[in-house]
Amino acid sequence: MNPFTYERAADGAAAIRLVSDNRQAKYLGGGTNLVDLMREQVERPKLLVDVTALSREIEAREDGSVLIGAGATNTAVAADRTVRERFPLLSRAILAGASGQIRNMATVAGNILQRTRCTYFYDEAARCNKREPGAGCDAIDGVNRIHAILGASPSCVATHPSDMCVALAALDAVVHVQGPGGDRTVKLVDLHRLPGGRPDIETVLDAQDLITGVELPALGFAWRATYRKVRDRASYAFALVSVAAMVDVQGGTIRDVRLALGGVAHKPWRAWKAEEALRGRLATRESFAQAAEAELADAAGLRDNAFKIELAKRCIVATLGDLIGETA
Amino acid sequence: MTSIQDAAQSLLKTAIGLVPARWLPGGSPDPLMQKHGLIGAPVSRLDGALKVRGKARFAAEVPMQGLTYAALLHSTVARGRIVALDISAAEAAPGVVFVMTYRNAPRMASPALMNTKPKAAGTSNLPVMQDAEIHWNGEPVAVLLADTQEQADHAVTLIRVTYETAPAITDFDAAKGSTRVPANILGEPPSIERGNAEATLVQAAFQVDCTYATPAHNHNAIELHAATLAWEGDKLILHDATQMVNNVAWTLSQIFGIKEEQVHVRSPYVGGGFGGKSLWNHQILAAAASRVSGRPVRIMLPREGVFRSVGGRTMTEQRVALGARSDGKLTALIHTGTAAMTPHNECPEQFSFPARHLYAAENIMIAQRVADMNIVANTFMRAPGESIGTFALECAMDELAEAMQIDPIELRRRNEPAKDPTSGNEFSSRHLTEAYGRGAEQFGWEKRSATPGARRDGEWLIGMGMATATYPYYRMPGGAARIRLTADGRATVSTAAHEMGMGTATVQTQHIAERLGLAMDQVVFEHGDTALPPGSMAGGSSQTASIAAAIIAAHDAFKAALLKLVGNDSPLAGLKPDAVEARDGGLCSSEEPDKHETYVSILRRAGREELVAEASAPPPLEAQEFSMHSYGAQFCEVRVSEITGEVRVSRFLGSFDCGRILNAKTAASQFRGGIIMGLGLALMEETHRDPRTGRIMNPSLAEYHVPVHMDVPKIDVIWTDIPDPHSPLGAHGIGEIGITGVGAAVANAVYNATGKRIRKLPISLDKLL
Numbered sequence A: 001m002n003p004f005t006y007e008r009a010a011d012g013a014a015a016i017r018l019v020s021d022n023r024q025a026k027y028l029g030g031g032t033n034l035v036d037l038m039r040e041q042v043e044r045p046k047l048l049v050d051v052t053a054l055s056r057e058i059e060a061r062e063d064g065s066v067l068i069g070a071g072a073t074n075t076a077v078a079a080d081r082t083v084r085e086r087f088p089l090l091s092r093a094i095l096a097g098a099s100g101q102i103r104n105m106a107t108v109a110g111n112i113l114q115r116t117r118c119t120y121f122y123d124e125a126a127r128c129n130k131r132e133p134g135a136g137c138d139a140i141d142g143v144n145r146i147h148a149i150l151g152a153s154p155s156c157v158a159t160h161p162s163d164m165c166v167a168l169a170a171l172d173a174v175v176h177v178q179g180p181g182g183d184r185t186v187k188l189v190d191l192h193r194l195p196g197g198r199p200d201i202e203t204v205l206d207a208q209d210l211i212t213g214v215e216l217p218a219l220g221f222a223w224r225a226t227y228r229k230v231r232d233r234a235s236y237a238f239a240l241v242s243v244a245a246m247v248d249v250q251g252g253t254i255r256d257v258r259l260a261l262g263g264v265a266h267k268p269w270r271a272w273k274a275e276e277a278l279r280g281r282l283a284t285r286e287s288f289a290q291a292a293e294a295e296l297a298d299a300a301g302l303r304d305n306a307f308k309i310e311l312a313k314r315c316i317v318a319t320l321g322d323l324i325g326e327t328a
Numbered sequence B: 001m002t003s004i005q006d007a008a009q010s011l012l013k014t015a016i017g018l019v020p021a022r023w024l025p026g027g028s029p030d031p032l033m034q035k036h037g038l039i040g041a042p043v044s045r046l047d048g049a050l051k052v053r054g055k056a057r058f059a060a061e062v063p064m065q066g067l068t069y070a071a072l073l074h075s076t077v078a079r080g081r082i083v084a085l086d087i088s089a090a091e092a093a094p095g096v097v098f099v100m101t102y103r104n105a106p107r108m109a110s111p112a113l114m115n116t117k118p119k120a121a122g123t124s125n126l127p128v129m130q131d132a133e134i135h136w137n138g139e140p141v142a143v144l145l146a147d148t149q150e151q152a153d154h155a156v157t158l159i160r161v162t163y164e165t166a167p168a169i170t171d172f173d174a175a176k177g178s179t180r181v182p183a184n185i186l187g188e189p190p191s192i193e194r195g196n197a198e199a200t201l202v203q204a205a206f207q208v209d210c211t212y213a214t215p216a217h218n219h220n221a222i223e224l225h226a227a228t229l230a231w232e233g234d235k236l237i238l239h240d241a242t243q244m245v246n247n248v249a250w251t252l253s254q255i256f257g258i259k260e261e262q263v264h265v266r267s268p269y270v271g272g273g274f275g276g277k278s279l280w281n282h283q284i285l286a287a288a289a290s291r292v293s294g295r296p297v298r299i300m301l302p303r304e305g306v307f308r309s310v311g312g313r314t315m316t317e318q319r320v321a322l323g324a325r326s327d328g329k330l331t332a333l334i335h336t337g338t339a340a341m342t343p344h345n346e347c348p349e350q351f352s353f354p355a356r357h358l359y360a361a362e363n364i365m366i367a368q369r370v371a372d373m374n375i376v377a378n379t380f381m382r383a384p385g386e387s388i389g390t391f392a393l394e395c396a397m398d399e400l401a402e403a404m405q406i407d408p409i410e411l412r413r414r415n416e417p418a419k420d421p422t423s424g425n426e427f428s429s430r431h432l433t434e435a436y437g438r439g440a441e442q443f444g445w446e447k448r449s450a451t452p453g454a455r456r457d458g459e460w461l462i463g464m465g466m467a468t469a470t471y472p473y474y475r476m477p478g479g480a481a482r483i484r485l486t487a488d489g490r491a492t493v494s495t496a497a498h499e500m501g502m503g504t505a506t507v508q509t510q511h512i513a514e515r516l517g518l519a520m521d522q523v524v525f526e527h528g529d530t531a532l533p534p535g536s537m538a539g540g541s542s543q544t545a546s547i548a549a550a551i552i553a554a555h556d557a558f559k560a561a562l563l564k565l566v567g568n569d570s571p572l573a574g575l576k577p578d579a580v581e582a583r584d585g586g587l588c589s590s591e592e593p594d595k596h597e598t599y600v601s602i603l604r605r606a607g608r609e610e611l612v613a614e615a616s617a618p619p620p621l622e623a624q625e626f627s628m629h630s631y632g633a634q635f636c637e638v639r640v641s642e643i644t645g646e647v648r649v650s651r652f653l654g655s656f657d658c659g660r661i662l663n664a665k666t667a668a669s670q671f672r673g674g675i676i677m678g679l680g681l682a683l684m685e686e687t688h689r690d691p692r693t694g695r696i697m698n699p700s701l702a703e704y705h706v707p708v709h710m711d712v713p714k715i716d717v718i719w720t721d722i723p724d725p726h727s728p729l730g731a732h733g734i735g736e737i738g739i740t741g742v743g744a745a746v747a748n749a750v751y752n753a754t755g756k757r758i759r760k761l762p763i764s765l766d767k768l769l
Helices: A012-021 A034-039 A074-079 A081-086 A088-095 A100-105 A108-113 A164-170 A272-278 A285-296 A307-327 B003-013 B048-052 B088-092 B149-156 B197-203 B245-256 B281-293 B303-309 B353-357 B386-404 B408-414 B432-443 B504-516 B543-565 B599-606 B664-683 B742-754
Strands: A005-008 A025-028 A047-050 A058-060 A066-069 A174-179 A182-187 A210-216 A224-230 A241-250 A253-262 B068-074 B080-086 B096-100 B140-146 B160-165 B191-194 B206-214 B226-232 B235-240 B263-266 B297-300 B316-324 B330-341 B363-372 B455-457 B460-472 B480-486 B491-494 B523-526 B580-583 B586-589 B596-598 B610-616 B629-641 B647-657 B715-719
Touching: A012 A025, A012 A047, A012 A174, A012 A210, A058 A081, A066 A081, A074 A081, A074 A088, A074 A100, A074 A108, A081 A088, A088 A164, A088 A224, A088 A241, A108 A164, A108 A210, A164 A224, A164 A241, A164 A253, A224 A307, A241 A307, A253 A272, A253 A285, A253 A307, A272 A285, A285 A307, B068 B149, B068 B281, B068 B303, B080 B140, B088 B096, B096 B149, B096 B281, B140 B149, B140 B281, B197 B206, B197 B316, B197 B330, B197 B363, B206 B386, B226 B281, B235 B245, B235 B281, B245 B263, B245 B281, B281 B297, B281 B303, B316 B386, B330 B386, B353 B363, B353 B386, B353 B460, B386 B408, B386 B460, B386 B664, B386 B742, B408 B432, B408 B460, B432 B460, B432 B629, B432 B647, B432 B715, B460 B647, B460 B742, B480 B504, B480 B543, B480 B599, B491 B504, B504 B523, B504 B543, B543 B580, B543 B586, B543 B599, B543 B610, B586 B599, B596 B599, B629 B742, B647 B664, B647 B742, B664 B715, B664 B742
Parallel strands: A005 A047, A025 A047, B068 B297, B235 B263, B330 B363, B491 B523, B647 B715
Antiparallel strands: A058 A066, A066 A210, A174 A182, A174 A210, A224 A241, A241 A253, B068 B140, B080 B160, B096 B140, B191 B363, B206 B316, B226 B235, B226 B297, B316 B330, B455 B460, B460 B629, B480 B491, B480 B610, B580 B586, B586 B596, B629 B647
């Protein structure tokens, strides 16, 4: 690990000032990903600005929405009574990830900004456009079982590893950001980028932008939701494919649906095409299968990961089937 | 059994007037063989409290004055040479004491390969940091010493190395196109032919002929490979994490050109060995850097360092072909295949061993080959060969049972041999059919549907499978033990053996107490130190029998020495060593137990403060006289998602026949641990090596999957507990048998659940979609 300085910010403005003054500064949440990457020499910040104490509250609002402070731990969010009552999907997704010890440390903002688990990204001996723009990508023709099947580019086939973000994408979560020029909001689904030619640029945020919270808009009562995660062992493994699904079915017809996939792309993948194919249709396995086909139509497999295409389709169909079975 | 042992034994066998050991025909039986007291009792591990309190001191925890901390830099190419090396930034970094590369490393002899010399511990015979050549991706190219571990870890990243690469063989699929026959397989012939199996196969009423593939695995003991060491003049003091203190000492002495006595190795506690804790580059490099720098060194490989510089289980491709008559009797058994190896080691992964001994086939063909690759030297890893050999053989048996529409256990019963099918030797103790029967009954095997895919619970398909487990009985030659009795009637028994968490020290304490007629708290078992009488390496599930034989020999000498002290006033006067046994803190006549005198009384009357007796174990002739193996039957129930292909093991039972069980508690843990490791082998464990570069891409426990708690169901273990009359204490090794057969039991259960045969490990969900 390279030597670095550690500062604890008094408030958001102070944190932004510290990071603005030092081009090699990074915000520090629980450190469960950033510190690992520093040990691996992938991240080499000169200054860490600890922002975990700035915003830890989970605010249950009267309109049915919830505002979660960026520094709230994954464990705190998953265990929060309001979150469990209003957005059990989020609790389930968080608890499907990592381990108890890691969730105790990891923060909401840190989870959103965590970096890929691509093993070539982690290995300094490999070429990686994410670590070193223009260097090339050794994963595309390498060991790529865990890599992307949607939205990848010739520059990068990495995936975003979060479970929590897949639920946030389905929940239409809004990320609150404080920047040098003031506060703004970004929809979670718009926050992460696809790799394109610059996989090193992973979000629409600037280096000084500080995530202060995540807002979960109120839901109607008709929604049924669940999270299904498929992985190589029963716990403590990243998703090969995961599905966050919410449906509103009335009289056998899908009035509304929200669907997001994890483990398949450089960002939490909102399945817009599948949603469009399902809205207004009869809730049948045939509809689900057609929607899954529509969503995965552009999917492309690599040496080791083509199975994810079929797996994702099956998971979409099964997850919707389970949800609608519950409402029937 | 090694070639060295073979040679030593054939010499000794011809020795004139050799008295047979008490477990051999003609020897006088060991009274403890059948005795039920401390032996067999479920005694908790004596080191347990120390370990949970953090008081057991492991190799990386030994304090030393002026200690430096080492970090290794690993090559990033598989083959080639170093053409430029810049260590200036590293040398200038804070806290750096010394940087060693091939340019300034001391001249060292290459390590002697394990099994080529009696005390060799080398895992590769490549020179260690002696030139610019690179032999595998991950080979250490620099060792850096600093005042703190953090300084060393940082500074080592500042070293810049430029390589000129050479063509390398790093893809097993390509390598297996060019194979060779190894000189031997752990001293056994690489191929065996009995009759004409190929010709019989094609005429058989029923036949299966399948190819199975198994991946590379890496060692991941909880305790990382570590050593703390210092030179005192020309003497090396090494606190190591090793399963072979004497071998490490001898091999290091050869490397550094000093006498064996000048290397003192201590290793009282090891946090898991599994075959991986022998002599690798890190101990050699740390000792070399310490010698040049004049500073004590601690080296603890990070997890990635273990992946890069310590080998593991190698890749194999195996063919098993079985031919059977309509009555189920095997007419042909063929087990052939190729294991990946390197030109610099001798570890051909004995996957064909089970097929040499398990079934009564009329025609047998065994043939093993190796494919050389430019990778880190592979090594022994819990049941090397047998774990993956039983995967192929026992899956094929299941496939044959399916083809014949008979029960898989019944097929095995019909092929139970009367004698060893390849050596022709009598079995010393084989109660495998009893293990099948008891296991089947307790597991509820009769509930298995013969038709695949017949049971389900929602999306989960449920199936049952079984497989035979087998592992050879080994006893290592050359072990000695010393018994020291003191005037207070307490005894210490010493041998340079190893406690790696299995319960060795506890079991031998039980043994010693029973043998000496003392209470457990009156005896101490001393181990893990080359200052003690030479011990046996902890490998090949051999240590318990090896130590027991040495202790029995020492005890014979002890009784003789004690009887010489008794004088005419003792109730024991005039008795010969064979006519006395230990009881109630002393000796008594075997014929007339009332003739008894305590140790305290004997020593007091003789005016002695202590009595010391030491002896070496007799050579392991029993393994040449008999076909000796541990056996078992593994039973598995799985649930397989019809949607995702995820496999969850819902029940498991191991039914073992391993001679006498010496401690019911530690044995159960050994069996369970082996089974859990087997579940990993079956379902998830795999080293991902990039075939283009030979680089391991998942060198961490986040990406290299072993079972977590949620992957492990309740595991029942039962055993026959029938003593083998031809082994010390009637015991067989139990450390490795647990993992054997598990891969096949799971694969056969997956077939029973889904109707899909997965012949390539691990059985990951993509193979079942």
